[in-house]
Amino acid sequence: MAYHHHDLHRALVDAALDLVTEEQAWDFSLRKVARRAGVSHNAPYNHFTDKRALLAEVAASGFRLLQQHLFAAIADEPDAKQALFRLANAYVDFASDNPALYRLMFGPMLADGHQNRPDVTIEAGAKAKTVLVGLLQRGAAxxxxxxxxENTEGLETAHLTVWSALHGLASFVVDRKAETNLPEGKLADLVLTLLLNGLANPKNRESQDNG
Structure with a gap:
């Protein structure tokens, strides 16, 4: 199959993404990726320095898919709190439906010897997080x-808190380590409800505020 240079790059990434999805692993060879894309076994090396570089592009594609998934989940919900519940469920569902891809996106596989992650993955991950940031800004307004x-620290704290909770929950679900009797389909709602309401007893909060 003949490809233009850019098209072949995309075809190789798509082929690797398909293999990650089908095999729920990324221990396949570049030769196998080339076969899936229908090109010569040397073709991947014209676009990627090594397998890590290809997997970085796959992870970046995963972040773009996550961004689209989150945006679609909240697009028609005007109420910010309800939209946040939709986003939370969409986030956990994405991880549950794509466990290997999720591990690749957030796991240590792509880090180099200095724990640095590829720029393409960092940039795509940052863009995915803008969906939550935008929603929090809308809700604050x-x-x-x-x-x-306009409270930058408040926004960053809220973003870090919600993202940490969702990522932790999603990781538990993906790795089957939640160890809870709570219904899996309601975990995101339950965690987010507690996060929004807080752990402190409202009466105690009131007395502390008055004190």
Missing amino acids: AAAFSFHP
Whole structure:
């Protein structure tokens, strides 16, 4: 099959993404990727320095898919809190439906000897997080959340808190380590509800505020 240079690059990434999805692993060879794409076994080396570089592009594709998935989940929900519940469920569902890809996106596989991750993966991951950031900003502007929309520290803290909770929950679900009797389909809702309401007893919070 004949490809233009850019098209072949994309075809190799898509072939590797398909293999990760089908095999739920990434221990396949570059030769196998080339066969899946229908090109010579040397073709991948014209586009990627090594397998890690190809897998970095696969992980970046995963982040772009996650970004699209999250955006689609909240696109038609005007209420920021309800949209946040939709986003939480969409995030956990994405991880549950794509366990190997999720591990590749967030795991240590792509880090080099200095724990640095490829730029293409970092950039795609940062863009995926903008969906949550935008939602939190929208909610703050509507007074749905406790921080002011111009409070940068409040926004960053809220983003880190929610993303950490969702990533931790998704990782537990993917690796079957949640060790809970709670229904899996309601985990995101339950965790997010507690996160929004807080652990402290409302009466104790009130007395602390008055004190």
